[in-house]
Amino acid sequence: TAPELIRNFCIIAHIDHGKSTLADRMLQLTGVVQPRDARAQYLDRMDIERERGITIKSQAVRMPWQLGEEPYALNMIDTPGHVDFTYEVSRSLAACEGAVLLVDAAQGIEAQTLANLYLAMEHDLEIIPVLNKIDLPAAQPEKYAAELAGLVGGEPEDVLRVSGKTGEGVEELLDRIVHRVPAPVGDPDAPARAMIFDSVYDTYRGVVTYVRAVDGDLNPRERIQMMSTKATHELLEIGVISPEAIKTNGLGVGEVGYLITGVKDVRQSKVGDTVTAANNPAEKPLGGYEDPKPMVFSGLYPIDGSDYPTLRDALDKLKLNDAALNYEPETSVALGFGFRVGFLGLLHLEIVRERLEREFDLDLISTAPNVVYDVTMEDGTEVKVTNPSEFPGGRIKDVREPIVKATVLTPSEFVGAVMGLCTDRRGQLDGMDYLSEDRVELRWTLPLAEIVFDFFDALKSRTRGYASLDYEPSGDQAADLVKVDILLQGDQVDAFSAIVHKDAAYEYGVKMTAKLKEIIPRQQFEVPIQAAVGARIIARETVRAIRKDVLAKCYGGDISRKRKLLEKQKEGKKRMKNIGSVEVPKEAFISALSSD
Numbered sequence: 001t002a003p004e005l006i007r008n009f010c011i012i013a014h015i016d017h018g019k020s021t022l023a024d025r026m027l028q029l030t031g032v033v034q035p036r037d038a039r040a041q042y043l044d045r046m047d048i049e050r051e052r053g054i055t056i057k058s059q060a061v062r063m064p065w066q067l068g069e070e071p072y073a074l075n076m077i078d079t080p081g082h083v084d085f086t087y088e089v090s091r092s093l094a095a096c097e098g099a100v101l102l103v104d105a106a107q108g109i110e111a112q113t114l115a116n117l118y119l120a121m122e123h124d125l126e127i128i129p130v131l132n133k134i135d136l137p138a139a140q141p142e143k144y145a146a147e148l149a150g151l152v153g154g155e156p157e158d159v160l161r162v163s164g165k166t167g168e169g170v171e172e173l174l175d176r177i178v179h180r181v182p183a184p185v186g187d188p189d190a191p192a193r194a195m196i197f198d199s200v201y202d203t204y205r206g207v208v209t210y211v212r213a214v215d216g217d218l219n220p221r222e223r224i225q226m227m228s229t230k231a232t233h234e235l236l237e238i239g240v241i242s243p244e245a246i247k248t249n250g251l252g253v254g255e256v257g258y259l260i261t262g263v264k265d266v267r268q269s270k271v272g273d274t275v276t277a278a279n280n281p282a283e284k285p286l287g288g289y290e291d292p293k294p295m296v297f298s299g300l301y302p303i304d305g306s307d308y309p310t311l312r313d314a315l316d317k318l319k320l321n322d323a324a325l326n327y328e329p330e331t332s333v334a335l336g337f338g339f340r341v342g343f344l345g346l347l348h349l350e351i352v353r354e355r356l357e358r359e360f361d362l363d364l365i366s367t368a369p370n371v372v373y374d375v376t377m378e379d380g381t382e383v384k385v386t387n388p389s390e391f392p393g394g395r396i397k398d399v400r401e402p403i404v405k406a407t408v409l410t411p412s413e414f415v416g417a418v419m420g421l422c423t424d425r426r427g428q429l430d431g432m433d434y435l436s437e438d439r440v441e442l443r444w445t446l447p448l449a450e451i452v453f454d455f456f457d458a459l460k461s462r463t464r465g466y467a468s469l470d471y472e473p474s475g476d477q478a479a480d481l482v483k484v485d486i487l488l489q490g491d492q493v494d495a496f497s498a499i500v501h502k503d504a505a506y507e508y509g510v511k512m513t514a515k516l517k518e519i520i521p522r523q524q525f526e527v528p529i530q531a532a533v534g535a536r537i538i539a540r541e542t543v544r545a546i547r548k549d550v551l552a553k554c555y556g557g558d559i560s561r562k563r564k565l566l567e568k569q570k571e572g573k574k575r576m577k578n579i580g581s582v583e584v585p586k587e588a589f590i591s592a593l594s595s596d
């Protein structure tokens with residue numbers, strides 16, 4: 001297709017504002033899927049996504065649309081909606097010239113949508129504001145049209161009103177996309193350059209790579225080169241998705257489609273990388289490529305130690321489809337053999353964990369998530385700490401922690417509550433704007449460590465569920481951080497070490513020692529539980545001694561019953577872990593590690 005007849009766009013929307021329903025409706029109206037095989041939510045492939053109602057992997061569909069005499073090709077590029085995937089969002093936006101900003105007419109815009117809108121504006125996309133679900137009785141199109149017009153410019157009357165459910169207004173939206181979104185520009189005679197905006201592992205076909213052609217063209221059966229690594233591959237197949245894969249004889253300027261090279265691992269076909277022709281390579285890659293950087297780490301351990309090899313194989317398999325996942329074996333005194341795994345954020349952690357448990361039938365313990373610290377020692381050595389128990393002792397010059405820029409949207413009555421929470425979490429207010437008279441946008445700088453654990457829940461409960469949050473990484477800062485160790489009878493229990501702000505150390509120590517006292521069974525001797533910063537003890541609890549005599553219950557001489565009880569006691573012992581001379585059931589660690 002000639003570039004003048006191509007329109008590349010994405011839909012920016014908050015979870016549940018109806019993106020999938022609208023996308024389905026567009027596929028039907030353009031004849032790409034027949035109503036009878038319109039599966040619910042065509043674009044979301046993995047069932048885990050469907051259940052959680054989120055889109056993780058972006059993909060693209062090509063739809064024909066006739067306007068006047070001209071047959072246009074509309075490429076709809078799916079963007080992931082969650083904060084953990086900002087980089088992937090930014091790559092899929094970079095593949096488009098326009099964005100439909102879709103907002104639930106009964107809810108108004110949310111923080112995540114706002115963040116993605118700003119990202120789209122930075123990429124100079126043409127923004128088409130649209131209110132969805134206007135069939136709902138609770139819809140307030142007048143109010144939210146004014147809000148949207150205030151954000152993106154233009155008049156409230158020009159904000160389109162649609163219903164993905166009934167189909168109302170969707171044809172007008174397709175027309176408007178043709179009118180408003182600019183056609184792609186590129187140099188057809190230059191060496192080929194195409195940007196990878198997604199890459200997905202398929203069991204049968206290997207890695208399927210989604211690209212947006214910028215200059216020149218890519219043709220079937222030529223050799224292609226990945227510009228970040230210079231690796232070359234044979235192009236086995238190239239085509240477009242509409243809605244299934246359709247082979248074409250190439251992709252030219254502005255076109256969006258897929259390619260298959262036979263590689264088996266998504267890391268050989270990286271999101272953001274530039275594909276060029278091996279026999280006539282471009283000089284410079286397209287901008288914007290970054291390696292995915294894990295921000296949050298957690299230890300993953302099988303509850304049953306004999307599942308360790310299964311866990312390793314499962315992680316290897318998931319990695320084929322998730323370039324951002326990385327892990328290293330680690331052992332813990334308390335938990336045995338496992339892995340330290342790096343994630344993009346908390347949602348990424350939850351998704352990976354859930355897939356491991358569901359698809360590979362594993363029962364896992366995960367340690368409390370932590371961020372990465374950069375420690376500089378007085379002698380100048382630098383240490384990167386991804387596991388709190390490895391925090392160096394000795395003379396530390398400074399510790400740096402990652403920070404984020406966070407956006408909170410809240411009804412104005414909760415501004416005070418949000419301020420209180422963010423201040424408690426060492427936040428700094430950068431700015432505040434009223435979107436309308438009763439909705440406020442607050443911008444904060446916060447340590448990532450303060451929001452990885454329970455920040456979102458706390459925010460929701462203090463605002464009765466009304467506030468929304470988005471954040472993006474924003475470098476690091478020096479902070480007064482210390483490691484708190486937990487000791488059982490003088491032995492350090494690695495899984496409970498935490499790096500916390502100096503002012504919060506005492507609280508953490510008291511909380512953990514109290515919690516452990518509850519769950520550690522009494523032993524034959526007294527067991528002190530201590531919290532320490534370096535050599536200094538900051539909290540202490542004691543588990544008192546007992547003499548456990550299981551036979552006391554058996555008066556009389558029934559020997560077989562006695563034997564049974566002794567057997568049972570032995571069974572119990574097998575599930576115990578020894579920390580020094582203290583026996584602790586594994587379940588105790590599990591319940592101590594789960595958040596309250």
Ligand code: GTP
Binds near residue numbers: 135
């Ligand atoms: P994610 O895939 O989770 O990002 O959600 P989504 O934004 O794709 O939302 P989805 O299309 O799954 O719709 C969310 C809910 O809103 C579903 O229960 C839909 O049935 C409902 N919904 C979507 N569009 C409309 C609409 O136009 N009107 C009404 N009344 N309900 C709608």
